[in-house]
Amino acid sequence: MSDPKYCSLLWKHISNEPLGHVRTCCIARDRVPDEAGREFTLGQTSVQDIFHSKYYKEIRQAIRDGERPKNCEPCWQDERNGKKSKRQLYNEIAVQRYGDIDYSKEPDLPEDFQLILSNTCNLKCRSCNPNYSSKWVKEAKDRKLPYIEEKVKIGMNDSASKFWTQMDQWLPNIRFLEVMGGDPLYMKEFRVFADKLMADGISKDLEISFSTNGTTVNKPFIEKMLRNFKSVGFNVSIDSAAQKRFDYLRHGADWKGEVASNLDYFHNLLDEENVSIGVTCTITALNVMYLAELHQVFAERWPNFIIFHNMANFPTWFNCNVFPEECKPEIVKSLEDPTNFRPEYQSEIQGIFHHVMTPRTLTTLPYGTSGEDTVEAEIEKRWFMFCKEIVAGDLYRKENFRECFPELFEILVKHRVFNYDTFKYNIENIPNFGNLQAGTII
Numbered sequence: 001m002s003d004p005k006y007c008s009l010l011w012k013h014i015s016n017e018p019l020g021h022v023r024t025c026c027i028a029r030d031r032v033p034d035e036a037g038r039e040f041t042l043g044q045t046s047v048q049d050i051f052h053s054k055y056y057k058e059i060r061q062a063i064r065d066g067e068r069p070k071n072c073e074p075c076w077q078d079e080r081n082g083k084k085s086k087r088q089l090y091n092e093i094a095v096q097r098y099g100d101i102d103y104s105k106e107p108d109l110p111e112d113f114q115l116i117l118s119n120t121c122n123l124k125c126r127s128c129n130p131n132y133s134s135k136w137v138k139e140a141k142d143r144k145l146p147y148i149e150e151k152v153k154i155g156m157n158d159s160a161s162k163f164w165t166q167m168d169q170w171l172p173n174i175r176f177l178e179v180m181g182g183d184p185l186y187m188k189e190f191r192v193f194a195d196k197l198m199a200d201g202i203s204k205d206l207e208i209s210f211s212t213n214g215t216t217v218n219k220p221f222i223e224k225m226l227r228n229f230k231s232v233g234f235n236v237s238i239d240s241a242a243q244k245r246f247d248y249l250r251h252g253a254d255w256k257g258e259v260a261s262n263l264d265y266f267h268n269l270l271d272e273e274n275v276s277i278g279v280t281c282t283i284t285a286l287n288v289m290y291l292a293e294l295h296q297v298f299a300e301r302w303p304n305f306i307i308f309h310n311m312a313n314f315p316t317w318f319n320c321n322v323f324p325e326e327c328k329p330e331i332v333k334s335l336e337d338p339t340n341f342r343p344e345y346q347s348e349i350q351g352i353f354h355h356v357m358t359p360r361t362l363t364t365l366p367y368g369t370s371g372e373d374t375v376e377a378e379i380e381k382r383w384f385m386f387c388k389e390i391v392a393g394d395l396y397r398k399e400n401f402r403e404c405f406p407e408l409f410e411i412l413v414k415h416r417v418f419n420y421d422t423f424k425y426n427i428e429n430i431p432n433f434g435n436l437q438a439g440t441i442i
Contacts (some may be wrong), residue, residue, distance in 0.1 A: 083351020
C-alpha cells in the first residue's frame, strides 16, 4: 500500500533510549508502556514482545483509522509547516528498502532498529543531556539539573538482559541498523558489538549507519566495516560551519583542528560503492539564524554531502520557535532568500521558516505544555529558561554567547527581550536562581 496516511516506522522500526526504554521512533513523544502503564525496557522485555505489545497494536490501528496519534505530533507539526517529516522521509526509504508494505496486517518482527548501546561520548553539546552524553554528567550534577539520570549505562549491557540472551530470535530479521549514542565511533561498546556481527557473518546482509559527532575517525575500524557490511552510512552531526559557533554548540570539539579535516576524509569515502554519508544539522534557537552560512560552506567545500535538518524539541526552550514574536522576522530573514540555499533544499528551508514564524498555541507548541492554562504563560516560561540556561551554561563552561552569536545577541538586546548581564548577576548572587526552572518542562 502507498496510502500517505501510514507510517512505515510503526510496521518496520523500533528505537531505544540509553537506559533501554523504547519509543516507536526517536522523536516520538512517549515511551512504549505495557498494559499496566509501566515503561518497557530492552533489558527486561524481549524485542518481539515489545513490538507485539498492546500499545504498538493500538497506535497502528489508529493510523489505519486515519487518526493522528499525539505520540507522533513532531511529524504532524513538520507537515503542517511544509517541512518533510521523518514519517514522510522513511516512507520514501521504505518503498526502496522493502517494496510494498501490507499495512492491514500486523508485522512479525522489526526489520529496522535504531539502537543505542551507551551514552558514552566525548562532547557536551548544548542540545544534549546526561542521558545521551557521559561527558554531560558532571556538569549536570554540579548545576543540579533535574533531567540527570544517576544510572547512565543502558541496562542491556547486563549479560543477563533479554536484549542479549534473546538476540538470536530477532537480530537475523534486521535489515537496517542505525546506531546512535553517545557517539558509536567513540564508544567501546559499539566496537565490541560490531565485531560480533562481523564474526558471526550477520554483517554481510546488514545495512548499517551511524550518527557521529565527527571528532573520532578510527580508519582501520571503518575500513574493516566497509569490507564486512552490506553498506555503511555515516550521519555526521554538524550544527555550524564557523569556528566559534561550532565549538560553542559542540563543546569539546574543534572545528578547524579536527572536525573539518575528518569531513574531508568522510567526503573521500563517497568514492566507495557501499558508502553513504550525510550531515545532520540540529536546528535550534541558537543556530537557525546562521543556517545559510552552514549551507554556503558545505556547497563550496563538501558539495556531495546531503544535509538533513533535525528540529530540536528537547529541551523545549531550545526549540527555534521559542523567540518572542517581535524578534522572529529579523532572525529568519536569511531563510527567505533562495540564493542562500541550493534548489533541492528550498522546500525544507521554507518548512523551517514557517516553523519559526507560525503563531504558537497550546496545541502547536512542540511537546505540549508544562500544565499552564494559557499559551502566554507557557511561552514566558520557555523564554525564561532559554535566557537562564544560556547564561548559566556560559558561566559554568567559561563561554560567551554574545561573542559567538553577535548578530543574534544584537537582535535580542535591541528588542529588549534578553539582558545577559541581569541574568548573570542573578545567577551569581541570588541563591538557587541558577537552578530555578520556572515550572517549564525539560
